[in-house]
Every structure is written in structure tokens, then in C-alpha cells.
Amino acid sequence: MTTCIALIRGINVGRAKRMAMADLAHMFDGMGLKGVRTILNSGNVVFQARRPDVKDLARSIEGQIVKRFGFSAAVVVITAGDLAIIIEENPLPSVATDPSRYLVAFVSDPVNLSGARPLLEESFAPEHFAIGTKAAYLWCPNGIINSRLGPAFARLTADSATTRNWATVLKLQAALGLSKSDT
Numbered sequence: 001m002t003t004c005i006a007l008i009r010g011i012n013v014g015r016a017k018r019m020a021m022a023d024l025a026h027m028f029d030g031m032g033l034k035g036v037r038t039i040l041n042s043g044n045v046v047f048q049a050r051r052p053d054v055k056d057l058a059r060s061i062e063g064q065i066v067k068r069f070g071f072s073a074a075v076v077v078i079t080a081g082d083l084a085i086i087i088e089e090n091p092l093p094s095v096a097t098d099p100s101r102y103l104v105a106f107v108s109d110p111v112n113l114s115g116a117r118p119l120l121e122e123s124f125a126p127e128h129f130a131i132g133t134k135a136a137y138l139w140c141p142n143g144i145i146n147s148r149l150g151p152a153f154a155r156l157t158a159d160s161a162t163t164r165n166w167a168t169v170l171k172l173q174a175a176l177g178l179s180k181s182d183t
Contacts, residue, residue, distance in 0.1 A: 001034060003080040005059055005172055007106050008043030008073050009162035016149065018178040019043075019069050027068050031060065039175050040168060043073070048176050054078065055108055076106045076162050080176045082134050087173055089132035096128070096139040099166035101145070105136040112160035116153055124149040136161070 009018045022040035028036040034048040054077040061075045096102035113136050119129050127149040128139040140147040
């Protein structure tokens with residue numbers, strides 16, 4: 001069994017696309033996935049799957065969300081190993097001092113990050129941007145609402161990415177039982 005994380009984009013933000021995490025966990029259980037746990041109320045689900053194809057699994061979860069909740073939501077599935085790499089590659093630890101303003105952009109396929117490469121050539125000071133092998137990293141010290149980088153990244157990646165702040169990334173790491181020495 002492989003430990004995976006489903007990151008569901010845009011649920012439980014504002015009044016639209018609301019779902020109870022218990023209902024979401026029940027949906028995952030109904031899909032035959034094991035050890036299902038939700039983390040926070042923002043669409044983070046840790047589970048185990050036998051030999052997962054993460055892209056197929058994401059499409060299946062998206063289909064089940066439409067069927068069960070009546071709306072669509074993009075899903076990115078990564079493995080625990082992917083999360084460990086994303087944390088280990090953190091390119092901005094000396095710059096990003098507030099975990100609530102440091103975002104990690106997860107994608108189903110790292111190729112989806114190529115559209116954002118032009119941002120590496122632009123200055124967004126005091127914001128910073130970096131791309132790793134499996135995710136992009138956005139430091140928005142004045143918050144995402146006041147960010148110029150966040151909207152520019154969203155335009156270039158369309159709906160292919162979902163972001164989580166660094167504090168949530170570390171909560172996912174803890175939920176997986178990964179210590180800093182494992183990453």
C-alpha cells in the first residue's frame with residue numbers, strides 16, 4: 001500500500017463548494033481506499049491505495065465529488081514520497097519567515113509548472129518565487145490578497161495547481177508521521 005494525499009482545490013472557502021470532512025472521508029472509504037483521514041477543513045485527505053496511478057486516482061475522486069456533492073473541484077494526488085521531496089527541496093527557508101504566507105503550489109504533473117517559468121525572470125520584491133521538481137513555492141510576505149505574484153502564477157498555471165500554506169504542508173508531514181530527518 002502507498003500512502004497518498006488528495007489536495008482538493010477550492011472547497012470550504014466562502015459559501016460555495018461546502019462539504020463536511022466526515023462526508024468526504026466516507027466518500028473515500030466508499031472508493032475502497034484505506035486508512036482515510038482528513039486534515040483540517042480545507043480538502044486535505046490522507047489515505048492508502050494499492051499501486052496508485054495518481055492522475056487516474058485524482059480523476060476518480062473528482063468524479064465522485066461531482067456525484068456525491070453536486071459540484072466539481074479539481075484534485076491533485078501526491079504520494080507521501082512526493083511530499084517528502086517537496087519539503088526537502090524547500091528553496092526559500094531563509095526568506096519565508098511566516099508559514100501562513102508561504103505557499104506551496106501542488107500540481108498533478110510537474111510539466112504544468114513550465115508555464116510559470118517566466119515568473120522566475122520577473123521581480124516581485126519583496127515576494128519570491130521558485131520552482132522545484134514537483135511543486136512551486138510562493139513567498140507572499142504581505143499576504144495573498146495583496147500579492148502580485150499569486151495572481152500572476154494563477155494566470156500562467158490556470159486551474160492546474162492548488163496551493164497550501166507551509167503550516168498546512170507541515171501538518172500533512174506530521175499526519176504522515178514523517179520527521180524532519182525523513183525529509
